[in-house]
């Protein structure tokens with residue numbers, strides 16, 4: 380959960396810093412990211428999976444999925460802790476390099492990599508392109524040839540495993556657009572093609588089945604499918620160095636529900652992998668968590684500007700909206716919401732809405748909260764992943780400021796976008812001037 384959040388004398392604190400004071404000092408809406416919490420989340424992965432290194436003598440690498448939150452302070456922090464990067468665009472690769480991530484800890488995902496992105500990855504000498512199609516494999520080989528280089532490739536397989544999560548964030552089913560199908564032999568065909576190519580180096584097998592998984596069994600199934608495929612490869616005389624099982628571990632958005640931890644995940648994956656010890660040489664193990672590293676570290680503070688009662692509901696209108704945090708609007712995602720000052724009085728059922736002109740701009744419905752007044756600050760929890768990274772300028776709203784907290788201080792890590800920023804890339808043609 381959110382270890383960095385405490386309630387002291389009825390006031391919400393983040394890493395010991397008073398939330399209302401942060402809102403007053405930096406303005407709202409405001410993203411607060413806890414350095415303490417990110418560190419803790421990362422260290423749990425390292426600690427939970429060190430047994431794999433001990434048992435196999437191979438490497439374990441965490442490649443943070445930048446799409447979850449690619450703020451430079453966040454990526455630098457993780458890089459300094461020794462974390463690698465999973466990037467899905469030239470932009471994310473640029474940020475990973477800027478953050479000092481060593482090239483052998485960078486993997487490149489995505490089903491539509493462009494030639495420019497492939498060039499950039501080859502120049503960086505990344506650990507692997509996770510190849511999503513035969514077409515992409517051919518382009519990587521051609522590009523590497525033109526550059527006089529050899530590109531490292533891993534193959535993203537589609538294992539046809541049901542992750543039992545929200546349909547919009549499941550990826551490893553046959554009907555999804557991702558990966559190379561195993562059953563029909565396409566994945567094997569692609570790898571055999573690669574072995575005949577001069578400018579690619581086959582290093583691994585990759586898989587990612589979905590996000591916000593709250594059940595361990597799909598991970599076990601995924602690991603089996605991947606390792607069965609590695610066994611098949613060995614029968615064909617093909618040895619690989621890396622197995623990458625993607626990301627997907629969920630976080631407890633609902634505080635009353637227990638969900639698996641990094642330790643449960645490690646237990647399941649490692650035990651399954653070790654079942655194959657007599658059949659194949661154990662590979663290095665890579666994971667690409669995004670959400671489970673940063674979600675619980677983020678809080679979005681919004682100020683209440685209006686309260687309105689309709690015949691059917693009481694609405695709390697705050698200045699943090701769907702452009703700042705899209706998850707409730709597009710996935711009907713639940714995020715806990717709490718007033719930052721706990722007032723005396725009976726709890727009341729309210730809806731908390733942002734200020735955009737869309738009915739879906741509602742952050743929380745039917746929440747039982749302590750009394751809220753105009754001018755109060757409310758906190759939306761667990762927004763560190765897929766919050767700022769999916770924020771946009773809809774309704775001509777600048778994206779919010781961000782601060783990083785630790786036990787020592789508070790640091791501004793992203794400036795609020797101004798009105799001028801909103802039109803900075805627009806161009807008015809001469810006849811309209």
Ligand code: LLP
Nearest residue numbers: 444488587590591626627667668669670765
């Ligand atoms: N690796 C690959 C290939 C991925 O596609 C993803 C996420 C990850 C790793 C990281 O997954 P995580 O550990 O964060 O679950 N915007 C959605 C989530 C989309 C996830 C896309 N892929 C949301 O807000 O729930």
